[in-house]
Structure formats: structure tokens, C-alpha cells
Amino acid sequence: MEKFFDPKSVVVIGASNSSLNLGATICNMLKDYLHYTWPVYVVNSKGEMVNGCPGFSSVLDLPETPDLAVIIVAARHVPGIVKDCAKKGIKRIVIESAGFAEGGRDGTAMQREIDEVIKTNGIRIMGPNCLGTLSTRNKFCSFYGVNPSLVEMNQIFEAPGNISYIIQSGGVVVLVMESLYYDLVGINKIISIGNKCDVDEADLIDYFQNDETQVIGMYLENVADGRKLMEAAKKSRKPILMYKVGRTREGAMAAMSHTAGMASNDLIFDSACKQAGIIRLTSINELHSLPKMFTEMPLLKGNRVAMFTNSGAFGSIAADLLVEAGLQMVPLSSQTQDKLKKAGQVFNVKNPVDIGPAPPQTYLDIFEILLSADEVDGLLPLLSVWQTFVIDTLHELLKMCKHYDKPAAIYTPNAVAKSIAIRAKHRIPIFETPEEAVRALSVSHMFNESLLKRGFIYDQAECEIMDDKRNITGKMEAML
Amino acid sequence: MTTGNVLKKEKEMSKILFNAVQSGQQALSEYESKRIVAGANVPITREVMAYSRQEAVDQAVKIGFPVVLKGSSPTLTHKTEMGMVRVNLKNKQDVAQAYDELMDKDIRVDGILIQEMVKGNREFVIGLTRDPQFGPCVMFGIGGIFTEALKDVSFRVAPLTDDDAREMIHEIRAVKLLDAFRGENAVDEDVLVKALVGIGELGMTHDEIAEIDINPLIVTEGKPVAVDALVILETHRA
Numbered sequence: 001m002e003k004f005f006d007p008k009s010v011v012v013i014g015a016s017n018s019s020l021n022l023g024a025t026i027c028n029m030l031k032d033y034l035h036y037t038w039p040v041y042v043v044n045s046k047g048e049m050v051n052g053c054p055g056f057s058s059v060l061d062l063p064e065t066p067d068l069a070v071i072i073v074a075a076r077h078v079p080g081i082v083k084d085c086a087k088k089g090i091k092r093i094v095i096e097s098a099g100f101a102e103g104g105r106d107g108t109a110m111q112r113e114i115d116e117v118i119k120t121n122g123i124r125i126m127g128p129n130c131l132g133t134l135s136t137r138n139k140f141c142s143f144y145g146v147n148p149s150l151v152e153m154n155q156i157f158e159a160p161g162n163i164s165y166i167i168q169s170g171g172v173v174v175l176v177m178e179s180l181y182y183d184l185v186g187i188n189k190i191i192s193i194g195n196k197c198d199v200d201e202a203d204l205i206d207y208f209q210n211d212e213t214q215v216i217g218m219y220l221e222n223v224a225d226g227r228k229l230m231e232a233a234k235k236s237r238k239p240i241l242m243y244k245v246g247r248t249r250e251g252a253m254a255a256m257s258h259t260a261g262m263a264s265n266d267l268i269f270d271s272a273c274k275q276a277g278i279i280r281l282t283s284i285n286e287l288h289s290l291p292k293m294f295t296e297m298p299l300l301k302g303n304r305v306a307m308f309t310n311s312g313a314f315g316s317i318a319a320d321l322l323v324e325a326g327l328q329m330v331p332l333s334s335q336t337q338d339k340l341k342k343a344g345q346v347f348n349v350k351n352p353v354d355i356g357p358a359p360p361q362t363y364l365d366i367f368e369i370l371l372s373a374d375e376v377d378g379l380l381p382l383l384s385v386w387q388t389f390v391i392d393t394l395h396e397l398l399k400m401c402k403h404y405d406k407p408a409a410i411y412t413p414n415a416v417a418k419s420i421a422i423r424a425k426h427r428i429p430i431f432e433t434p435e436e437a438v439r440a441l442s443v444s445h446m447f448n449e450s451l452l453k454r455g456f457i458y459d460q461a462e463c464e465i466m467d468d469k470r471n472i473t474g475k476m477e478a479m480l
Numbered sequence: 481m482t483t484g485n486v487l488k489k490e491k492e493m494s495k496i497l498f499n500a501v502q503s504g505q506q507a508l509s510e511y512e513s514k515r516i517v518a519g520a521n522v523p524i525t526r527e528v529m530a531y532s533r534q535e536a537v538d539q540a541v542k543i544g545f546p547v548v549l550k551g552s553s554p555t556l557t558h559k560t561e562m563g564m565v566r567v568n569l570k571n572k573q574d575v576a577q578a579y580d581e582l583m584d585k586d587i588r589v590d591g592i593l594i595q596e597m598v599k600g601n602r603e604f605v606i607g608l609t610r611d612p613q614f615g616p617c618v619m620f621g622i623g624g625i626f627t628e629a630l631k632d633v634s635f636r637v638a639p640l641t642d643d644d645a646r647e648m649i650h651e652i653r654a655v656k657l658l659d660a661f662r663g664e665n666a667v668d669e670d671v672l673v674k675a676l677v678g679i680g681e682l683g684m685t686h687d688e689i690a691e692i693d694i695n696p697l698i699v700t701e702g703k704p705v706a707v708d709a710l711v712i713l714e715t716h717r718a
Binding site: 224257259274 | 605607608609610611612613614615617619621627628631633634635636637643644647648690691692693695710712
């Protein structure tokens with residue numbers, strides 16, 4: 001699988017100098033924006049060079065066997081080219097062309113032809129009808145047609161993160177990439193899987209168990225083998241956040257029993273997610289809004305949450321949301337309440353803790369009191385204040401969360417725009433709405449429960465800081 | 481249960497299914513369906529087939545009044561709608577009369593099913609279906625005549641763990657119906673868990689079963705009992 005993300009030589013089949021050629025955009029991306037240093041070859045009918053990449057009229061004429069072939073030609077030529085790749089000994093192929101299983105009878109026949117070739121030659125294929133792969137650490141990307149002025153390519157590659165995406169739509173890939181402008185999303189890898197005739201989401205979940213990935217985000221339009229997906233997800237030590245379309249489509253099977261009549265595909269998909277520990281997203285934006293709760297914060301290990309606000313209204317709003325989400329507004333112990341009284345400026349020492357105007361140190365004291373309290377599993381700070389020192393205060397809060405191994409879902413009512421403007425740069429996981437913050441706590445708790453249910457434990461002692469970029473990997477070990 | 485009994489039961493189940501598939505049946509009769517689900521740890525009503533009026537009366541006495549009489553046949557999948565059910569029969573005369581009425585109808589039956597009359601206010605449903613992507617899936621929910629109107633059901637992909645079963649039981653909206661209810665005991669959840677896990681196993685091991693409805697599963701003294709069951713065979717899709 002590694003060669004799909006870190007090839008040491010590539011051939012782009014179908015790249016040429018004709019206007020609007022999509023293959024050429026891949027060469028341009030590799031050469032001009034990523035400064036990819038390994039050999040890039042192109043194959044086109046004229047055998048012409050494209051943006052400095054040596055050109056050939058057939059794969060068979062290449063001076064070496066590339067690690068990866070990217071095919072972007074009309075569908076009818078693809079089966080022949082795949083056969084040439086097999087002859088040349090190429091083992092990894094991305095087919096970006098469309099017009100196969102989704103394109104009627106001829107497409108299905110061509111698909112079968114390709115399946116035959118890859119089976120007999122031990123080739124793995126991504127696609128067809130896809131963009132292929134992007135790997136920030138390897139500075140590699142096979143996406144065609146990405147306009148670097150629309151998407152902040154440099155930003156994606158300069159600050160590699162720990163979120164990996166498996167996405168069955170080019171449009172959603174761009175949505176995720178574009179979210180880097182305003183959200184705290186550090187990308188490790190992105191795969192656009194298309195029709196997934198060979199490599200599918202389950203293979204990739206397995207693959208992501210052993211790389212820098214901390215969170216797996218998925219967008220799926222269909223699942224071919226539900227059981228394979230469940231098996232892979234059940235073994236995943238990393239949270240899987242999945243958005244799946246088709247919520248309203250009913251099962252199409254002819255049903256004689258009432259049971260089959262009531263079983264919609266979506267209902268069963270939902271149940272499968274629960275059984276396999278997959279977190280099902282309720283909006284497409286959650287693909288970029290929720291992962292930061294996992295990459296920047298410890299997991300919520302119980303359901304008892306303490307709220308801390310300087311605005312009574314937001315305390316009430318969040319309290320309702322919290323209870324609806326199945327979390328608990330924890331009653332604070334008398335010891336905790338005594339400590340809070342001594343902190344000063346506190347109007348209400350019960351949950352939600354409410355304070356008046358206070359210096360930053362008071363905020364820090366209260367964070368510490370709440371996070372260190374045995375009865376508190378996590379924190380929901382709703383801070384309606386914005387001064388430059390708030391950024392520093394929140395950085396201190398992040399440190400405390402790591403120290404006490406308890407998360408905080410930060411929301412800053414009345415300063416949302418300011419928070420959004422700084423959160424990516426300062427790496428502070430701030431949520432845009434109280435709903436989002438509560439949801440973040442809820443999915444964190446859900447994932448912890450599913451780890452326990454599946455026999456994994458989260459061992460804090462094994463948590464180690466990998467490097468100074470604060471790449472924290474939580475190492476979970478099977479109890480059995 | 482001893483290993484010998486389990487094997488005997490499995491053999492009986494396989495035989496019923498094999499014969500039904502061989503004879504091209506689309507479904508099993510209620511009586512046969514009950515043998516199958518009972519083998520999967522679903523508690524069923526005490527019942528016996530009768531082939532004459534005298535036999536019906538004798539069996540009713542053995543089971544104890546009141547009893548229920550139902551026409552039994554693999555093609556009879558909507559017994560109530562066809563008027564092939566007589567309930568709350570309190571004595572020999574009732575049974576004899578009901579037997580004659582059912583036999584006089586112009587509907588082919590293999591025999592008449594004599595069944596204990598189970599009373600309870602709470603009715604649940606357990607089912608099995610096959611999803612094109614996920615294969616056999618088990619359903620639990622509110623049963624009885626309002627099943628489809630309320631659609632208060634949950635699903636799990638087979639095979640189920642005990643935890644899966646317990647979770648799906650608690651997932652229905654009317655989960656309070658499992659607690660002590662109007663002077664009746666709380667529902668014995670362990671029995672439900674065993675039944676749900678068993679039906680999931682059945683789906684995993686018997687490809688010839690396409691779908692199952694166990695409805696209603698009536699709770700009496702806190703114990704759920706399958707009062708009706710229907711096993712649909714895979715052949716009907718061929």
C-alpha cells in the first residue's frame with residue numbers, strides 16, 4: 001500500500017500538451033508545487049515531454065518499471081493500458097478515468113477485463129473514477145485539476161497532521177482541503193477511492209493502523225462488502241468518523257416478512273456502525289470540525305461534564321444540549337465547591353460554574369480545580385471574552401487537559417469569528433457552536449466506550465510525545 | 481441442555497428445512513416455524529397438531545383451558561385475516577365447534593394447531609432479514625398489530641454478542657415497557673438476549689432461511705413467549 005503514497009517513480013498515462021489536458025495538471029502539481037524529486041514519466045500518443053517529464057508513446061518503452069502508474073485516458077483505452085502496465089511489471093495503478101461500473105454495460109465489461117488482469121498479476125488498483133492519493137509527509141499527490149489558487153496546497157503540505165481521509169467523491173475532497181483555511185485540520189493522507197474496484201475503505205482502515213494517522217475521516221456513497229468494513233473497523237484502534245449518504249433510501253429487496261419490510265438499508269448501516277465502533281457523522285462539516293477533538297485532546301473517559309462560563313445564558317443552552325447528548329451535568333462535590341469559593345469572582349460554585357469579570361489567573365485556577373476534581377471527566381468551557389491574553393490562557397488549558405488526561409471542548413460565544421481566525425495558527429481546538437462543542441464531547445466519549453467494548457484500553461503511560469511538533473500518539477493495547 | 485439434545489434438535493431443524501425446500505415451499509407452517517425458532521432459544525407456546533376433532537379435544541384438555549385453535553399450513557401466512565384463528569376456547573364444546581368451523585372453511589390445511597392461550601399486555605417482535613451488504617440482520621421491537629404503524633424497532637448485524645443484543649433491546653423508544661409494568665413483572669431480558677443471539681446464529685448457519693417474523697412475543701409473568709412465528713425460505717427469490 002505504501003507505494004500508493006510514497007512512490008519513488010511515477011508514470012502519468014494520458015498527460016500531454018494539448019489544452020485542458022487533465023493528466024498534465026498532475027505533472028504540474030508534482031513538479032511546480034510539490035517539487036517532487038523522483039522521476040515522473042508521461043505516456044501519450046505522440047510520446048511528447050510534458051513540463052520536463054520525459055514522454056513515451058507506450059508504457060512498454062519506459063526506461064524503468066515505475067512504482068506507480070496513474071491512468072487518466074478515455075475509459076475505452078484503460079483495459080489495454082492496464083495490460084501494458086502488467087507486462088511492464090507495474091504493481092500499483094491509480095485509474096482516474098470515469099465510465100466504468102457507473103457507466104452502463106460497456107463499462108461493466110471493461111471493468112471485468114481489468115479485474116482479470118490484476119488478479120493474475122498481483123496488481124492493486126485504486127479507482128476507477130477517482131483522484132487517487134495525497135500524502136503530506138511524502139509530498140506526493142496524484143489529484144488532477146486541483147487549482148492551487150483555490151486550495152491552499154502549500155499549507156496542506158507544510159504542516160502535516162494526523163488526520164487521514166477516505167473519500168468517495170472529488171467534491172468532498174476539495175471541501176476537506178478548503179476547510180484548512182479556517183479550521184484546525186492537520187492532514188496526513190487523503191484518498192479519493194472512486195468506484196473502489198479493488199482497494200476499498202476496509203483495506204485503507206487496516207493500512208492506517210500502522211502510520212501516523214490518529215483519526216480516520218470517511219465519506220462513502222456505497223458499501224460493497226459491509227462485513228469486510230465491519231471487521232476492519234472493529235480492529236481499528238483509531239476513531240473512524242463516517243459520513244454516509246443514502247439516509248433516506250429504503251431497502252429495495254422484495255420482502256415477504258414484516259421484518260424485511262421494516263429493514264431499511266440505512267437503519268442497518270447505522271446498526272453496523274454501532275457494532276463496529278464507527279462514529280456516524282450527522283453533517284458533512286463534521287468531517288473537519290470533529291477530528292481536532294481527537295488530535296488535540298485526551299478522550300472523555302466518563303460522561304460527567306463540568307461547565308464553566310461567564311454567561312448564564314450559554315450555561316443553560318449547553319446544559320440542555322449536554323443532557324440530550326446523554327452526558328451528565330456533574331454535581332460538584334463540596335470540596336470542589338469550597339475550592340471554587342476561594343478562587344474568587346465566582347457567582348455560582350455549582351455546575352455550571354459562573355464567574356464575573358476576572359483576571360486570567362482566576363480562569364486558570366478554575367480550570368485546574370475542575371480538571372483535578374475526581375468527579376469531573378471533562379470540561380465544557382463557554383468563555384464569552386476575547387482579549388489577546390485569552391490565547392495564552394487557552395494554551396495553558398490545553399496543557400492542563402493533557403496533564404489531567406481529561407478533555408475540554410472550548411466554545412467562545414461572542415468571539416466566534418475571532419476564535420476561528422486564530423485557531424489553526426495557534427492549534428487551539430475551538431468549536432463554532434455550543435452544539436458542535438457538545439457533539440465533540442459526545443463523540444469522544446462514544447469512541448472511548450467503543451474501545452472498552454472492543455477490548456482495547458487506553459494506556460496513558462504509553463502516551464508519548466513523538467516530536468516537538470506535538471504529534472502525540474496514543475498507544476492502545478488489546479487487553480487480551 | 482446436553483450435547484446430544486442439541487444435536488438432536490439441530491437434526492430436527494435441518495430436516496424440517498430440508499423437506500420444505502425440497503417440496504418447493506416458500507415458507508414454513510406456524511408449527512414448523514416454531515420448531516425452528518425454539519431450536520434457536522426462543523421460548524414458544526405449548527402446542528400440538530391435531531388431525532381429528534377428538535384429537536383436538538383431547539389435546540386441549542392436556543394443555544389446559546383456555547386454548548387457541550389455528551389452521552396450519554405452509555401457505556397460510558395471514559391466518560387472522562383469513563379467519564383461521566379461534567381464541568379463548570374455554571371448554572371441550574368450544575374446541576370441538578372451533579375445530580369443525582376451521583375444517584369447514586374452503587382453505588387447505590395440514591391440520592389444526594392446538595395452542596395454550598398466553599395472556600399479557602406487552603407484545604414484542606423478533607425478526608431476521610438479509611441485507612444485500614451486511615447479510616443476516618436481527619430485529620427487535622414493539623410487536624403485535626401496531627408493529628408497522630409504530631416502527632419502533634432496532635437492528636443488529638449477525639452474529640450478535642450478548643452486549644449487542646442487550647443494546648438493541650434498550651434502543652427502542654418504548655424501552656420503559658421492559659420495566660415492571662401495570663402490576664406485571666419486568667421483562668426477563670436474559671431470555672430476550674438468548675433469543676436474539678440464537679436467531680442471529682440461525683441466520684449465520686442456515687442460508688436457506690431468508691426471513692423470520694416472530695410476532696407477537698407476548699410477555700406473561702415477565703417471561704416472553706412466541707405466540708406466532710413465520711419462517712420464509714430462500715427459494716421464493718429463485
